[in-house]
Amino acid sequence: VSVEQNGNPADVILKRKGDRLFLKSTEEGEFVIKTSDGKSKKVIVPPVPEPIELTGPWQVSFPAGWGSPEQIQLPTLISWSDHNDPGVKYFSGTAVYHTQIDVPAKNITKNYKHVLYLGDVQVIAEVFVNGKSQGLLWKEPYKADITNSLKPGNNKLEIKVANLWVNRLIGDNQFPEDCEWTANTCSTADGLGLAKMP
Numbered sequence: 001v002s003v004e005q006n007g008n009p010a011d012v013i014l015k016r017k018g019d020r021l022f023l024k025s026t027e028e029g030e031f032v033i034k035t036s037d038g039k040s041k042k043v044i045v046p047p048v049p050e051p052i053e054l055t056g057p058w059q060v061s062f063p064a065g066w067g068s069p070e071q072i073q074l075p076t077l078i079s080w081s082d083h084n085d086p087g088v089k090y091f092s093g094t095a096v097y098h099t100q101i102d103v104p105a106k107n108i109t110k111n112y113k114h115v116l117y118l119g120d121v122q123v124i125a126e127v128f129v130n131g132k133s134q135g136l137l138w139k140e141p142y143k144a145d146i147t148n149s150l151k152p153g154n155n156k157l158e159i160k161v162a163n164l165w166v167n168r169l170i171g172d173n174q175f176p177e178d179c180e181w182t183a184n185t186c187s188t189a190d191g192l193g194l195a196k197m198p
Contacts, residue, residue, distance in 0.1 A: 004032045024113075049107050054157070059098040066093060079122065081167065090171025094162040101129075105152035114150050118142040121161060128158040 068087035127134040129149035180195035
């Protein structure tokens with residue numbers, strides 16, 4: 001089986017269910033499916049709605065008592081390491097992003113699949129739409145199929161993001177030493193030993 005659009009090979013997904021063949025495409029247009037027995041079939045994919053860009057603002061919640069503010073507002077998404085507040089800049093753990101998605105009723109049909117692309121995530125995320133988990137995302141392309149959880153109108157979006165402990169270690173490394181060190185390690189190991197217990 002081959003699929004062409006305007007005489008060129010088309011980038012589509014074909015799936016067979018029983019004796020039926022289904023075509024999925026992210027682009028609109030007319031496609032021609034040619035089978036090995038010489039038959040051809042035209043398939044028209046209607047216009048796909050424009051993507052909805054989530055521009056913010058974002059409310060970000062941090063765990064209480066971990067040295068970061070309990071909540072901040074980000075007008076646009078930035079890396080925590082680019083934030084001015086050291087409690088955010090050097091936070092390690094899991095924080096939760098909150099925002100709303102407004103989806104037109106005409107876009108909620110069985111013909112459309114809705115995929116949320118998160119972009120660059122450091123390091124792992126779990127997506128919730130209207131309180132329902134959409135799964136864990138731990139590698140590129142960091143996208144989740146949210147079709148079954150969306151409803152027409154306003155939808156609640158929460159994204160839990162966890163980073164690595166090294167971010168906190170980078171921040172802690174800027175504090176003065178809290179103990180004394182000595183070159184005498186009392187062993188054959190290289191490095192430094194504690195001069196006395198802190």
